[in-house]
Amino acid sequence: MILLILLILIGQDDDFMGEGIGNGAMFQFQPLLEDIDSYSYIVGPGDILWFFVQGGVPSAYSGTGTSIMRIGVTPDGYAIMPSVGVWKVSGLTLNEATAVIENGFASRYPGLRGKAGLACLRTFRLPVTGYVASPGIRGISGANRLVYLLNKAGGITSAGSWTAVQIIHSNGDTTEVNITDYIINGNMLANPYLNSGDRVHVPEAEEFVWVEGAVRLSESLSTSFEGDSEESVWNKSVRGMVEYIPGETVSCFIRRVGGTKTWAYRDSCYIRRSLPDGEEEIIRAPLDNPLIDPELLPGDIVICPGVPPTVAVTGLVYSPGLYPHTAGMDAYFYIFQAGGLNNTASESGIRIVLTGGQEKKIDEISVIPPGAAITVPRKTFVGWQDPLLIFTSLASIIIAWKSLE
Numbered sequence: 001m002i003l004l005i006l007l008i009l010i011g012q013d014d015d016f017m018g019e020g021i022g023n024g025a026m027f028q029f030q031p032l033l034e035d036i037d038s039y040s041y042i043v044g045p046g047d048i049l050w051f052f053v054q055g056g057v058p059s060a061y062s063g064t065g066t067s068i069m070r071i072g073v074t075p076d077g078y079a080i081m082p083s084v085g086v087w088k089v090s091g092l093t094l095n096e097a098t099a100v101i102e103n104g105f106a107s108r109y110p111g112l113r114g115k116a117g118l119a120c121l122r123t124f125r126l127p128v129t130g131y132v133a134s135p136g137i138r139g140i141s142g143a144n145r146l147v148y149l150l151n152k153a154g155g156i157t158s159a160g161s162w163t164a165v166q167i168i169h170s171n172g173d174t175t176e177v178n179i180t181d182y183i184i185n186g187n188m189l190a191n192p193y194l195n196s197g198d199r200v201h202v203p204e205a206e207e208f209v210w211v212e213g214a215v216r217l218s219e220s221l222s223t224s225f226e227g228d229s230e231e232s233v234w235n236k237s238v239r240g241m242v243e244y245i246p247g248e249t250v251s252c253f254i255r256r257v258g259g260t261k262t263w264a265y266r267d268s269c270y271i272r273r274s275l276p277d278g279e280e281e282i283i284r285a286p287l288d289n290p291l292i293d294p295e296l297l298p299g300d301i302v303i304c305p306g307v308p309p310t311v312a313v314t315g316l317v318y319s320p321g322l323y324p325h326t327a328g329m330d331a332y333f334y335i336f337q338a339g340g341l342n343n344t345a346s347e348s349g350i351r352i353v354l355t356g357g358q359e360k361k362i363d364e365i366s367v368i369p370p371g372a373a374i375t376v377p378r379k380t381f382v383g384w385q386d387p388l389l390i391f392t393s394l395a396s397i398i399i400a401w402k403s404l405e
Contacts, residue, residue: 036118036143038094044142044196045090046122047073051081051101054113070119071101084108094118126194128153130202131160145191147179149200158221158241161205162256170197180245184255205243207298209253212239214264214306217257237306249293250285250302260287264306272301309370313338316345316376325370331362334374341376349377 043049049071071079077090079097085104089097098116105114121141126149129135133154140149146165150156156165162183167175181190194200211217214237221240242257250271260266271283271294283294285302296302309325311334318339326333331352341347350362355371368374 036094038098038118040193041094041118041142042193042195043073043089043092043094043097043118044122044124045073045075045077046124046196047118047142048120048122049073049079049089049098049101050117050119051105052115052117054115071116073122081105122196124196126196126198126200128200128202130166131157131204132202133157140194142193142195145188145193146177146200147182147191149194150179150202155218155221156202158208159204160202160243162243163205163245164203166201166203167192167194168199168201169195180256184252207244208241209244209296209298210239210241210301211253211257211304212301213237213269213304214261214308215254215257215304216259216261221257244296244298244300247295249295251287251290251293253296253302254287254304260304261306261308263308264304266304269302269304271296272303273297274299311368311370312373314373314375316342316378318342325368328367330366331368331374334368335376344378345376346379347376349380351375351377 051069051071053069071081073079073089077088078086079089079101080086081101081104085108087097087100087104089100092100094117098118101116102114105112121143123139123141125137125139127137128149132150133156135153138149138152140152146167150165156162162180163178165177165179167177169175175192177190177192179190181187217238217240221242240257242253245253245256248256250269254260254269266287267289269285269287271281271285273281273283275281284292285294286292287304310322311325312322313334314320317335320338323334323337331350335341335350347362351374352360352362352365352368353373353375354360354369
């Protein structure tokens with residue numbers, strides 16, 4: 001005889017609660033970066049497990065005829081099936097927890113086969129302290145990893161350590177993580193899962209390397225500047241400092257901080273290094289030449305020069321000047337950036353000069369390339385276009401003639 005198997009639904013977040021599949025509604029899922037690894041995912045309070053009974057539970061016993069049911073993990077870490085069993089699953093891997101439930105069910109009802117899995121992820125909150133942009137308590141799910149939490153806290157600041165991020169567990173143990181292997185090579189082992197009760201702390205780095213120029217530093221690592229120093233004559237550059245890692249080369253360092261911008265002169269990158277005698281050494285470090293890839297030392301300054309692409313707008317506009325190039329835009333986009341045409345501008349006479357010297361009319365080119373110059377000339381007036389201008393011109397001539405008499 002098959003006994004009625006009831007489901008107790010216990011959860012910590014309404015976003016993860018829903019009706020069973022047997023009742024006509026679907027489970028609610030989160031978008032995930034990767035599949036859940038059942039051998040490394042740790043089950044905890046708030047997780048919702050599914051349980052499938054081979055052949056289904058007859059409606060005469062269950063009242064619904066459903067074959068898939070949900071089991072919520074209780075706040076104290078148990079999975080409960082009334083009339084079947086109670087199992088401690090918190091702290092087990094998903095593979096271990098589902099095996100406990102399946103084996104427990106099979107031992108209670110040898111004639112039935114059951115299969116368990118993870119239906120919905122729990123959510124919990126972890127504190128992030130130390131050298132991050134926004135320390136505090138952040139909410140994550142059981143599928144989120146360390147770098148995700150650090151990003152939610154604004155990222156590691158310029159003074160923070162990338163190589164010694166601390167995960168302090170609820171039992172008092174501390175795991176020290178070097179996340180650079182994940183950032184550079186995508187090694188997921190250097191970006192571990194987090195569990196309820198953990199605390200993440202980013203300590204201060206001990207030694208630093210400076211970088212400036214056309215690089216993609218995050219806001220937590222950099223500040224923009226206008227390139228007004230002797231060695232930095234390009235605009236729209238950034239500068240910042242990042243933890244020094246022994247043995248790291250320039251190319252690895254640039255990849256770690258986010259790479260270069262599209263307008264960087266990658267073959268012109270170099271190191272400025274202070275020597276013990278007070279002198280300064282310049283070391284070439286072209287990024288795309290594997291034969292020249294010098295190792296960094298603490299205190300080095302890595303410089304990646306470059307000039308951002310611009311479009312010049314001149315002539316009869318309200319704010320002539322250089323404006324940042326935006327891919328796919330036409331001439332009117334840049335004219336608008338320059339304040340628009342003034343009252344004496346000739347729209348039909350607008351000319352675009354390309355970097356090779358070719359000249360185009362405004363209706364002959366739909367997309368303005370970087371380095372182009374847009375020139376807006378003055379109108380050519382005729383009597384019927386501006387009678388007031390003609391009248392004032394004649395009046396000026398008459399007044400001048402009378403003054404000569």
